[in-house]
Amino acid sequence: MKSYRPTPEIVAEQRKLIGANFTRCERSAFTMCADPRVDTECVVEDAFAWICADWMRPAPDRAAYLDALVREYASQALKAVPGSWAPRYWQQTQYAKLFAGVADAEVMKGLRVIDGMAARAPQAWRIFQARRVFGYPINLTAERMEISVNTIGPSTTSTEQRISKVTDKAAVLRFLATQMDGGF
Numbered sequence: 650m651k652s653y654r655p656t657p658e659i660v661a662e663q664r665k666l667i668g669a670n671f672t673r674c675e676r677s678a679f680t681m682c683a684d685p686r687v688d689t690e691c692v693v694e695d696a697f698a699w700i701c702a703d704w705m706r707p708a709p710d711r712a713a714y715l716d717a718l719v720r721e722y723a724s725q726a727l728k729a730v731p732g733s734w735a736p737r738y739w740q741q742t743q744y745a746k747l748f749a750g751v752a753d754a755e756v757m758k759g760l761r762v763i764d765g766m767a768a769r770a771p772q773a774w775r776i777f778q779a780r781r782v783f784g785y786p787i788n789l790t791a792e793r794m795e796i797s798v799n800t801i802g803p804s805t806t807s808t809e810q811r812i813s814k815v816t817d818k819a820a821v822l823r824f825l826a827t828q829m830d831g832g833f
Contacts, residue, residue: 670712672750675747676751677720680828686740687740691726692726734794739775741767762812775794781809809822
């Protein structure tokens with residue numbers, strides 16, 4: 650790789666690239682990994698850093714190049730996640746922000762409810778994520794989270810009831826299933 654000094658024009662072009670693609674790339678990393686322990690923001694930042702370091706190499710479509718790098722870094726991130734499923738290793742995903750460009754207004758209401766659960770009821774939020782976003786079966790969720798199988802159903806139901814109070818729960822679950830590989 651050649652060394653170069655970024656000019657103000659190059660820096661402006663780099664900022665424009667990341668500004669226009671950051672959320673889309675983070676959403677791509679999130680849906681590809683489907684693991685709450687992966688820091689998707691870090692994945693995108695690493696991919697962007699590589700593009701900046703390799704800026705002088707001609708690329709016909711830098712956005713497509715960024716997408717390819719995000720996929721590569723996401724697969725590497727999956728191999729490097731902590732072995733533990735303890736709450737401290739879970740990333741704080743802001744669903745309303747992550748899916749702002751692709752969710753309709755009704756689904757956004759449900760995503761905001763899910764985001765609000767993270768602070769009010771973190772255990773229920775993690776269980777809902779495991780079951781309804783990442784699509785883990787009940788037994789796997791209980792095993793990974795080291796909780797009783799009997800707490801999973803009530804926690805998932807309480808979150809779904811909160812979503813139902815503001816919007817169509819089925820639409821939110823369908824949206825998540827559509828976005829996530831393996832979600833249901």
